[in-house]
Amino acid sequence: MEEKTIEIELCSQLFDRLTIIKGYLMLNVERKKIDYTPLILREVDEMERLLQQVVDDIRNV
Numbered sequence: 001m002e003e004k005t006i007e008i009e010l011c012s013q014l015f016d017r018l019t020i021i022k023g024y025l026m027l028n029v030e031r032k033k034i035d036y037t038p039l040i041l042r043e044v045d046e047m048e049r050l051l052q053q054v055v056d057d058i059r060n061v
């Protein structure tokens with residue numbers, strides 16, 4: 001049961017990261033003079049880390 005809770009939390013964190021990236025992309029369109037690429041890349045890196053954790057957890061089941 002605890003593994004399911006962990007997986008739900010990881011998925012929730014992934015959705016949060018997607019929401020953040022979407023926000024930065026929308027700002028990038030609205031405010032063309034500001035480059036949000038470094039912030040977007042940081043969030044993508046965090047998503048990669050979370051996805052790797054999900055994969056590792058699934059492999060250990």
